[in-house]
Amino acid sequence: MRSVLSFFISLIAGVGLLVWISRFIGWQETKSALLIFTGWHGMVIVLLTLLMILAGAWKWKMILKSQGYRLSNREIIAPYLTCFSLIYLFPMVIFGGELFRGYVLREKYNIPWAKAISSVFIDKILEITSFLVTILAGTAYFLFKIGLPPKNLGLIFGIFLAVCLISVGFFYFKIFKRESIIKPLNIFLNRRKSLGGDLLEIEKEIFKFFKIKRKALWGGLALAFLRVAITWARCWILILFLGKSISILSALTVLGFYYFATAIPIPAALGSHEAVQVFTFNALGLGSGLAPAFTMIQRGAELIMAFIGLIIFFKLGTGLLKAFLFKKIDSIMKQNQ
Numbered sequence: 001m002r003s004v005l006s007f008f009i010s011l012i013a014g015v016g017l018l019v020w021i022s023r024f025i026g027w028q029e030t031k032s033a034l035l036i037f038t039g040w041h042g043m044v045i046v047l048l049t050l051l052m053i054l055a056g057a058w059k060w061k062m063i064l065k066s067q068g069y070r071l072s073n074r075e076i077i078a079p080y081l082t083c084f085s086l087i088y089l090f091p092m093v094i095f096g097g098e099l100f101r102g103y104v105l106r107e108k109y110n111i112p113w114a115k116a117i118s119s120v121f122i123d124k125i126l127e128i129t130s131f132l133v134t135i136l137a138g139t140a141y142f143l144f145k146i147g148l149p150p151k152n153l154g155l156i157f158g159i160f161l162a163v164c165l166i167s168v169g170f171f172y173f174k175i176f177k178r179e180s181i182i183k184p185l186n187i188f189l190n191r192r193k194s195l196g197g198d199l200l201e202i203e204k205e206i207f208k209f210f211k212i213k214r215k216a217l218w219g220g221l222a223l224a225f226l227r228v229a230i231t232w233a234r235c236w237i238l239i240l241f242l243g244k245s246i247s248i249l250s251a252l253t254v255l256g257f258y259y260f261a262t263a264i265p266i267p268a269a270l271g272s273h274e275a276v277q278v279f280t281f282n283a284l285g286l287g288s289g290l291a292p293a294f295t296m297i298q299r300g301a302e303l304i305m306a307f308i309g310l311i312i313f314f315k316l317g318t319g320l321l322k323a324f325l326f327k328k329i330d331s332i333m334k335q336n337q
Contacts, residue, residue, distance in 0.1 A: 048234040055223055057076050059127075063123055082316060092265045131259045134252070135260055138255055244290065254281075273299070
């Protein structure tokens with residue numbers, strides 16, 4: 001119930017933000033841009049969005065392979081796309097998509113829970129690392145080209161970056177020092193010993209990947225940045241399609257702010273992406289009226305993938321629920337014999 005309430009609150013906030021932006025900049029230029037964007041232009045953006053997801057799925061496949069599990073492309077893509085869908089449409093459900101991915105691996109492919117969930121979190125750590133590097137690079141170019149942003153926006157952005165950098169830096173520092181993050185928390189997990197044990201096993205698998213499996217680590221990072229490169233190309237090409245000339249480095253700034261907007265827990269970054277890109281497009285001289293067209297076209301391509309993921313989610317969820325019920329019934333029947 002709390003998750004449903006959070007979903008509607010964040011959705012209403014996103015819609016309200018979008019309405020406010022539309023009144024602030026007007027829709028005339030946005031409507032014209034959206035009318036221009038038809039046919040093969042849209043197919044290119046959808047294709048690049050699909051390639052972005054496939055690169056991420058390939059990364060996760062490599063991580064699982066390093067753990068000794070060789071899954072086919074079909075077996076990997078289905079839960080990965082489902083996770084993308086859940087995170088994109090329901091970002092307020094913390095780790096919802098990641099836990100579902102781990103659950104599918106355990107129940108459908110008999111992969112131990114510690115290895116299943118650790119593969120998901122390794123994937124997430126590599127992804128966040130690549131996103132942060134992109135945000136920093138895009139911000140650095142933006143500051144070099146434009147100068148300092150308004151005080152309030154700069155403060156919000158600075159706090160966000162500081163929290164992310166400290167969190168990721170702390171994790172990599174612990175790996176380098178070979179110190180457990182979970183063990184100091186054991187005092188809080190004594191009431192749930194099984195939970196504490198599970199977390200320690202998961203942490204052990206994650207540390208093993210980063211400390212020992214260096215080939216897989218560098219391969220995973222390469223694929224994480226390949227995903228960034230595809231998304232970067234999508235930003236650049238989309239702006240060119242919309243009739244604006246832009247350098248590849250300016251497109252990197254747009255991409256960095258895109259990642260910043262998607263970190264805000266609003267479904268499909270509705271409103272938040274528009275707010276960020278209106279500022280970015282205006283500062284880069286692209287015209288603030290074009291920003292909503294850019295964000296809506298990107299969102300349209302991503303929603304296609306998200307809805308496909310939802311269909312897979314219901315299909316996988318129904319199958320896993322049936323398997324769970326059959327196991328329960330079989331267990332009860334054996335106990336009654």
